Amino acid sequence: MPFELPKLPYAPNALEPYISKQTIDFHYGKHHQAYVNNLNGLVKGTKFENASLEQIIKEADGGIFNNAAQIWNHTFYFETFSSSDMRSPSGKLSDAISSTFGSFAAFKEQFAKSAATLFGSGWVWLVKMPDGSLAITQEPNAGNPLRKGGIPLLTCDVWEHAYYLDYQNKRPDYVQAFWNVVDWGIIEKRF
Ligand code: FE2
Helix, strand or coil: CCCCCCCCCCCCCCCCCCCCHHHHHHHHHHHHHHHHHHHHHHHCCCCCCCCCHHHHHHHCCHHHHHHHHHHHHHHHHHCCECCCCCCCCCHHHHHHHHHHHCCHHHHHHHHHHHHHHCCCCEEEEEEECCCCCEEEEEEECCCCHHHHCCEEEEEEECCHHHCHHHHCCCHHHHHHHHCCCECHHHHHHHC
8 A cells, every 4th residue: 555645634724824825835834745656656565565564764864764654744733733722731741841841831931942943954842761761862864763662742844844834944933823723622632
């Protein structure tokens, strides 16, 4: 079975004005689709032809890893958003964030700083580590915490293609807007 582009769980304009339909059309419709097409070409005739994305992320290197991880990361990123009002965590996740980072506001500040200081292209993650603790991590390029045994809870794509149409070079403005579309109900289910 070839890999396929998952359907977006909302309309392309649902995240406006924070993430525009134009950005979704390019980011999801062109970039995400290209990683799917690339991977399908690369795995033909390899041991990864019928593997899951998670298996490829844990075991592969080079182009196969890069394209599989980019598919997984983008699906996970796009599925974090909704137009709901769930803009802060509750329950056990809220408690864990407060005890780890001091407060939800302090967590957001540290996450935004990690996004701003990641040099070049990559992803910032909120991860449940193998020992159950929470951490904010930076991964360059297609990096994914699954490779190190972590459970991803939240990610922000800081490749320029994620924000350039809406925010040009102002990555911190994009990250501030990002908080207005994150659905913490979805992250609580992952936790
Ligand atoms: Fe991206």
